Amino acid sequence: MQATVELQVIPLGTGVSVRQEVKRVVALLNEYDFILQTHASGTNIEGDLSDILSAIEKIHATLHDEGGVRLLSYVKIETRSDKIPTLEGKKL
Amino acid sequence: MQATVELQVIPLGTGVSVRQEVKRVVALLNEYDFILQTHASGTNIEGDLSDILSAIEKIHATLHDEGGVRLLSYVKIETRSDKIPTLEGKKL
Amino acid sequence: MQATVELQVIPLGTGVSVRQEVKRVVALLNEYDFILQTHASGTNIEGDLSDILSAIEKIHATLHDEGGVRLLSYVKIETRSDKIPTLEGKKL
Amino acid sequence: MQATVELQVIPLGTGVSVRQEVKRVVALLNEYDFILQTHASGTNIEGDLSDILSAIEKIHATLHDEGGVRLLSYVKIETRSDKIPTLEGKKL
Numbered sequence: 118m119q120a121t122v123e124l125q126v127i128p129l130g131t132g133v134s135v136r137q138e139v140k141r142v143v144a145l146l147n148e149y150d151f152i153l154q155t156h157a158s159g160t161n162i163e164g165d166l167s168d169i170l171s172a173i174e175k176i177h178a179t180l181h182d183e184g185g186v187r188l189l190s191y192v193k194i195e196t197r198s199d200k201i202p203t204l205e206g207k208k209l
Numbered sequence: 210m211q212a213t214v215e216l217q218v219i220p221l222g223t224g225v226s227v228r229q230e231v232k233r234v235v236a237l238l239n240e241y242d243f244i245l246q247t248h249a250s251g252t253n254i255e256g257d258l259s260d261i262l263s264a265i266e267k268i269h270a271t272l273h274d275e276g277g278v279r280l281l282s283y284v285k286i287e288t289r290s291d292k293i294p295t296l297e298g299k300k301l
Numbered sequence: 302m303q304a305t306v307e308l309q310v311i312p313l314g315t316g317v318s319v320r321q322e323v324k325r326v327v328a329l330l331n332e333y334d335f336i337l338q339t340h341a342s343g344t345n346i347e348g349d350l351s352d353i354l355s356a357i358e359k360i361h362a363t364l365h366d367e368g369g370v371r372l373l374s375y376v377k378i379e380t381r382s383d384k385i386p387t388l389e390g391k392k393l
Numbered sequence: 394m395q396a397t398v399e400l401q402v403i404p405l406g407t408g409v410s411v412r413q414e415v416k417r418v419v420a421l422l423n424e425y426d427f428i429l430q431t432h433a434s435g436t437n438i439e440g441d442l443s444d445i446l447s448a449i450e451k452i453h454a455t456l457h458d459e460g461g462v463r464l465l466s467y468v469k470i471e472t473r474s475d476k477i478p479t480l481e482g483k484k485l
Contacts, residue, residue, distance in 0.1 A: 130317035225406035
């Protein structure tokens with residue numbers, strides 16, 4: 118099932134700046150065959166929903182392995198049955 | 210990896226009331242071995258992250274199979290490595 | 302305009318635990334004439350939308366005054382014109 | 394207090410497509426002196442927090458006046474005291 122997703126990952130306890138973690142999240146997403154659009158409040162992702170959810174799980178596991186103590190993800194998921202959801206199709 | 214998650218599923222195009230779909234979401238979550246706390250803005254879930262993400266995918270697939278045309282999910286995911294995250298532990 | 306709102310405030314840079322800040326947020330909300338329901342992923346609020354948005358602004362200002370460097374709020378707002386939205390009315 | 398905000402407004406009960414309402418939201422935001430970046434999951438806003446919250450209230454009021462029955466807004470708010478938050482500054 119194809120989906121468009123917005124993902125924002127927030128690490129707690131690593132200080133005021135979270136830039137390194139955000140860059141790591143985008144690098145991990147880039148290992149998949151997704152269309153990605155990074156913006157000021159997260160990264161928009163187009164791809165297979167199952168793959169995207171696997172990627173989110175892998176991101177949490179990886180950031181914990183690399184020292185992250187507490188991780189929050191804010192995720193918006195959209196699927197539809199009348200047509201294939203795309204990031205391009207959501208442009209105004 | 211254990212997680213606490215908030216899930217709110219919004220169906221578009223089914224009218225102003227979304228109560229039937231919300232009840233269906235909770236029924237589908239109840240098929241899993243999760244701790245659930247339903248509230249006015251979603252359902253809080255405690256369980257294995259992989260299982261919770263599978264449940265979210267199954268919810269989208271099932272609601273589409275049952276006629277839902279467009280589905281939005283708003284998800285907050287929390288994991289931590291210093292202790293097991295629980296809904297009980299997040300009480301003030 | 303009456304509204305139901307979910308508010309979750311996340312301070313960055315204060316360490317892994319954010320319990321003190323969350324308690325402060327709820328204390329500040331209690332200064333208003335709102336109906337409040339605190340849960341594991343935020344606080345549900347019923348009240349006048351203008352008052353609730355004022356409260357959110359005051360919370361950011363107060364937490365910064367008290368030393369918070371970076372604050373993120375995640376807010377869900379619901380209003381409707383066919384009836385008065387209430388937290389009670391959103392029970393399943 | 395300067396802020397960066399993400400706003401996504403979802404009308405319920407108007408059908409599967411919400412494009413007209415989303416365009417209306419962006420038009421209303423354009424009446425303010427904000428920096429705006431529209432993307433697939435909402436609009437990022439840079440401006441005075443008080444003005445942004447006023448705009449959100451006005452958007453709900455206007456969309457209801459124009460026939461919207463039920464409106465959900467998903468809002469991420471960020472403020473910081475160590476520097477002025479900007480959309481530009483959040484680029485990776």
